[in-house]
Amino acid sequence: MTELSEEEQRRILEAPPRGTWALILVVGIAMLLGWLYFFFGLFMSHGPVA
Amino acid sequence: MYNKSKSVAFANLWVAFAAFFVAAVLGLYQVMERSGLFPEIESHELYFASVSTHGVLMGFVLTTFFIMGFGYYTATATLKRPLWSPGLAWVAFLVALGGTVMAAVPLLTGQASILYTFYPPLKAHPAFYIGATLLVVGSWVWCLEMIMSVIIWKRENPGQVVPLAMYGTTANAIMWLWTSAGVGIEMLFQLIPWSLGLMDTVDPGLARTLFSWTLHAIVYFWLFPAYIAMYTILPKVAGGRLFSDEMGRVAFIMLLVISVPIGFHHLYMDPQQSAGFKFLHMLGTFGVAIPTLLTGFTVLASMEGAGRLRGGKGLFGWIAALDWKEPMVVAGMMALFMLIAGGFGGMINASYQMNTLVHNTQWVTGHFHLIFAGTTVIMYLATAYHLWPKLTGRRLASRGMAVFQLWLWTIGMLVLTLPWHALGLLGQPRRISSTPYDSPLVEQWGPHELAMIVGGAILVVSALLFVLNLLMSQASKKLDSVSDDDWAVAVYPPMSVPKPMNGFALWNGIVAVWMVVAYGIPIVQLLILDAPGSMPWGY
Numbered sequence: 163m164t165e166l167s168e169e170e171q172r173r174i175l176e177a178p179p180r181g182t183w184a185l186i187l188v189v190g191i192a193m194l195l196g197w198l199y200f201f202f203g204l205f206m207s208h209g210p211v212a
Numbered sequence: 213m214y215n216k217s218k219s220v221a222f223a224n225l226w227v228a229f230a231a232f233f234v235a236a237v238l239g240l241y242q243v244m245e246r247s248g249l250f251p252e253i254e255s256h257e258l259y260f261a262s263v264s265t266h267g268v269l270m271g272f273v274l275t276t277f278f279i280m281g282f283g284y285y286t287a288t289a290t291l292k293r294p295l296w297s298p299g300l301a302w303v304a305f306l307v308a309l310g311g312t313v314m315a316a317v318p319l320l321t322g323q324a325s326i327l328y329t330f331y332p333p334l335k336a337h338p339a340f341y342i343g344a345t346l347l348v349v350g351s352w353v354w355c356l357e358m359i360m361s362v363i364i365w366k367r368e369n370p371g372q373v374v375p376l377a378m379y380g381t382t383a384n385a386i387m388w389l390w391t392s393a394g395v396g397i398e399m400l401f402q403l404i405p406w407s408l409g410l411m412d413t414v415d416p417g418l419a420r421t422l423f424s425w426t427l428h429a430i431v432y433f434w435l436f437p438a439y440i441a442m443y444t445i446l447p448k449v450a451g452g453r454l455f456s457d458e459m460g461r462v463a464f465i466m467l468l469v470i471s472v473p474i475g476f477h478h479l480y481m482d483p484q485q486s487a488g489f490k491f492l493h494m495l496g497t498f499g500v501a502i503p504t505l506l507t508g509f510t511v512l513a514s515m516e517g518a519g520r521l522r523g524g525k526g527l528f529g530w531i532a533a534l535d536w537k538e539p540m541v542v543a544g545m546m547a548l549f550m551l552i553a554g555g556f557g558g559m560i561n562a563s564y565q566m567n568t569l570v571h572n573t574q575w576v577t578g579h580f581h582l583i584f585a586g587t588t589v590i591m592y593l594a595t596a597y598h599l600w601p602k603l604t605g606r607r608l609a610s611r612g613m614a615v616f617q618l619w620l621w622t623i624g625m626l627v628l629t630l631p632w633h634a635l636g637l638l639g640q641p642r643r644i645s646s647t648p649y650d651s652p653l654v655e656q657w658g659p660h661e662l663a664m665i666v667g668g669a670i671l672v673v674s675a676l677l678f679v680l681n682l683l684m685s686q687a688s689k690k691l692d693s694v695s696d697d698d699w700a701v702a703v704y705p706p707m708s709v710p711k712p713m714n715g716f717a718l719w720n721g722i723v724a725v726w727m728v729v730a731y732g733i734p735i736v737q738l739l740i741l742d743a744p745g746s747m748p749w750g751y
Contacts, residue, residue, distance in 0.1 A: 166521065174520045175453055175703045179513035181527050186509055193556050197563075204637070205566045 216298040217288040222603045223305055224281030225596060227312070228274045229679060232589075235269035236675035238262045243628070243668040247661040248646055259645035260325035267328030268319060268344070270585070273312050275434045276347060278592050280304065280354045282437050283381050285599060287361045289696040290375035293368070296360035304353035311346025314339050327643055330398055330423050332414045335748035338407040345399045348392050355385035366715075373706050374714055376460050377444040377699055383464040384436035386716055387429060390723055391472050394425025406748075413745025417484030418738040424475030425731060428497075432471040434584060438591035439463065442511045442544055445598055448700035449540040452518025457702035459510040461713045466503035469719050470496055473730035480567045484743075485734050490564060492730060497562040504555065508548055515545070517703070539614040543594030546622040547587040553626075554582030557633060572643075575636020578629040585671075586625045590618060593678055600685050607692035609684035613677055620674035628667025631660035 166174070244250050245259050280301075287295055295301055317339060318324040324340035362374060362382045374382070398419050406414045443460040447453055454460070476493035479485055519530025535541050557579030561567055570576060597614045601607055608614065638656050640647070647654050712718045 171521060175517045177520075179455065179516045181516045181530055182509060182512040184527050185512060186505075189552055193552075193559065196556055197559055200560055200569070201563070201566055205569050208569070 217284050217295050217301070218603055220295075220298065220301045220305060221281045221284040221599075224277045224284065225599070225603070227305075227309060228277035228281060228592075229596065229682065231269040231273035231277070231312075232592075233675050233679045235266045235274065236672050238266040238269070240665075240668040240672045242266060243664045246645060247665055248648075249661065249665070254646060256645045257322055257325070260327065261319065261322045263643070264325050264328050265316075265319045268315065270589075271328060271430075271434075272344065272347060274589070274592070276308060276351050279384070279433065279437055280308070280351065282440075282595060282599070283354060283358055283385070285603070285696075286377045286381050286440070287358060289602075290378045290699065291361060291365045292697075293361075293365060296357055296364055300353060301357055304350045304357065306350075307353065308347045308350025311343040311348075311350060313343070314346065315343030318343075329427070330395060330403060330419065332403065332406065332416050332419045333746040333749045335407060338404060341399055341403045341407055345396070345404070348396060348399075351388065351392070355389050358382050358385040371708070373709050375444075375699065376454075376457050376702075377440050379461060379714070380436060380440040380443070380464045383468045383716065384433060384440075386720065387436070387468045387471060388433045390468075390727070391426050391429035391433065394422045394427075394475075398422040411745075413747060415738065415743050416746050417482070417743060418735070420479060420482060421485065421731075421734055421738060424478050425472070426475070427478050428475045429471040431583065432467050432500075434588050436464075436467065437595070438547060438588045439467075439507050441540075441591050441595045441598075442507065442547070444699050445595065446511065446540055446544040446700070447514035447518060448698055449538055449598065450515055450518035450534060450544075452514055452521055454700040454702040455510050455513035455517065456704075457706045458709065458713065459506055461709065463503040463506040463510070465713070465719055466506070467500070468716070469722050469726070470500045470503070472723060473726045474500060476730075476734075477562050477564075477567070480564060481571050484738065489730070489734050494562060494564045496730070498559075501555065501559075504551065508551065511544065511548065514700070515541075537611070537615060539597045539611065539618055540594045542615055542618045543590045546618065547590050550582050550586030550590070550622070550625065554579055554586060557582065570636050572641060573636035574632045574640045574642050577642045578632030578636060581629045581632070582625065586622070586629070590621055590625075593621065594618060596678075596682065600682060601692045601694045602696055604686050605691060605693070606685055606688045607690040609681050609688055613681050617674050617677040617681065620670055620677070624667050624670030624674055626667070627670060628664050631663040631667070635660045 241253070242259065242262055245253050245255070245262075248254070284295060284301060315324070318337035319340060324336035326334040326336045326340075330341075330344075358381055362378060365378075366372070366374065402411075402414055402419050402422070405411050443454060447455075474493045474496035476485055476490045477497045480490055515534060516524075516530045518535075519533040522530075522533040522535065524530030524533030531545075534545070557575065560570060561576065561579060594614075597608055597611075635657055636642075638660075639653060640657055647657065
C-alpha cells in the first residue's frame, strides 16, 4: 500500500466493487437454488402429513 | 479514553468473557451427554440445568455485558467526551452483575432448568426471574447512558454528523428498549407473580406472544456490535476504507425499524395466533434480511478496496491479498461466511409453510448457533483483541495465537452446526437430553452426533486460547500505546446527512405504529378472551 501514490489509492477505492458484486451474485443464486431445492425437493415432495 | 469509562468498559468485558468460557465448557458436556455415547455421564437433570445455564451465560450474560462494555468504549472514543454519568454506568454494571449472580443460584441448583427461554408453563424459582429482570434493568440504564451521551454531544456539536459507530450503538440501545419491553411485561405481570405463588395459573399463549416481542429482535441486539465492528473497525484494520458511511446508517435504521415487529415466526406452529398475523410477521422477517444484505455488500466492498490496495488483482484476487495475519480480518471474513450459511437456514425457518419441515428440530439449534456463536461471537472475540491494548495499555500477548484461535472457532462452529442441520432434516427434535429409541431413524443420527462432539471439543480449546491470550496480555510487561482514534474512514466521509439519518425521532414513530399493527390485536384478543390458565410444569 505504501508503494501506491495517493492518486492510485483514490482510483482503487473509488472503483466499482466488481468482485463484491460477483460474490453477492454467486451467493444470491446459490441461496435461491437452495431454497427452491428445499421447497420442491424436500417440502413439497414430502406430501401431506398422514 | 477517559479512565473512568475505560475501567467500567473493562469490568463489563471481563464479566462477559468469564461467562463465555464457563458456557463453552458446559456446551462440550452437553454434546457429549446428548450423543448417548457416554452413558456414565447421562443425567437428564444435569443436562437441562447445564443447557439452561449455557444459554443464559451465552445469550444473556456474554452479550449484555459485552454490548455494555463496547458501548462505553465507543461512546467515549468516538464522541471524545466523558460518559453522561460514569457513576450511573457503574450502577448499571452492579445491578446487572447482582442480577446475574441471583439468577445463577437457582440455575446451578437445578431450580431454573427452563432452557433460558421464558416459556411457561415451564416454571423456575422466582430468584431466577428476578435476577434475569435485574440484568435487563442494568442494560436499560446502559441504554439511557448511550442515548443521553449522544443527545449532549449533539447539543455541543450542532449540525455535526454523529460518528457511525455511535449512531449504530444508539440505534441498538433504542431498539433494545423497544424489544425488551415484551419480556419485561411478561416478567412483571406473569412470571414473577406466578413463581411467587401470587397466581395459581398462567396463560402460556399470552406469555409466548409477549416473549416473541423480545425473542427475535434480541438477536439483532446481539448482532449490532458485530456489525458496528465490521463497519467501523474492520476496514481500517484491513488497510482500506469504509465503502459507504450512509449505507451503514441505512442498515442500522432498518434493523431498528424492522427487527422488532416480526417475532411471530417463532410462533408459526402456535394455535393462539391467526395465520394472517403470522404472515405479516413473515413479511417483516424477510424484510430484515435487507439490512444484512446491505451490510454484507458494504463490508465486502470495503474489504475489496483493502485487498486491491495490497495488490489484489482480478475478480476475486483481492480476497487472497487481504492481511490474513490480522485477527479482525480473519474474524470479519469468517463472520460473513457463517452469516451466509446461517442466513440460508434462517430463510428456511422464516418460510411459513416450509417451517414445518424443520420446526423444533436440531436444524433450528444449528441455524441459531451459526448466526449467534458464529457470526456474532467471533466478532466479539476479534473486537476484544482490538480493544485489549487500548484498555490495558499493554500489547496483545500473541497475534499468531489470536489468528489460530479464530480459525479454530470457525472450524469448530462448522463441525458442530452443519451436522445439527443434517440431524434436523433427519427428524431429531431439539431440546432433548437423550434419544433412547432403538430404531433405524436414530441409527442414522450416529455419525452426526460424533461430529458434534468433535466440534464442541474444538470450540472449548478455542475458548481457552482466547481467555489465555487476554490474561497473558494483561499480565504482560510489554507496554503499548495505541490511539483510540483509529475508526475506519469512509471513501467519501459524510460532511452532512439528512436529519433522519442523524437521529431517531422519525424511526421511533414508525416502530410505534408498526408495533401497534403487528402486536395490538394479537395481545388484546388474549386479554379479552377468557383463556384457561395452565398449571406449572417441572419445578
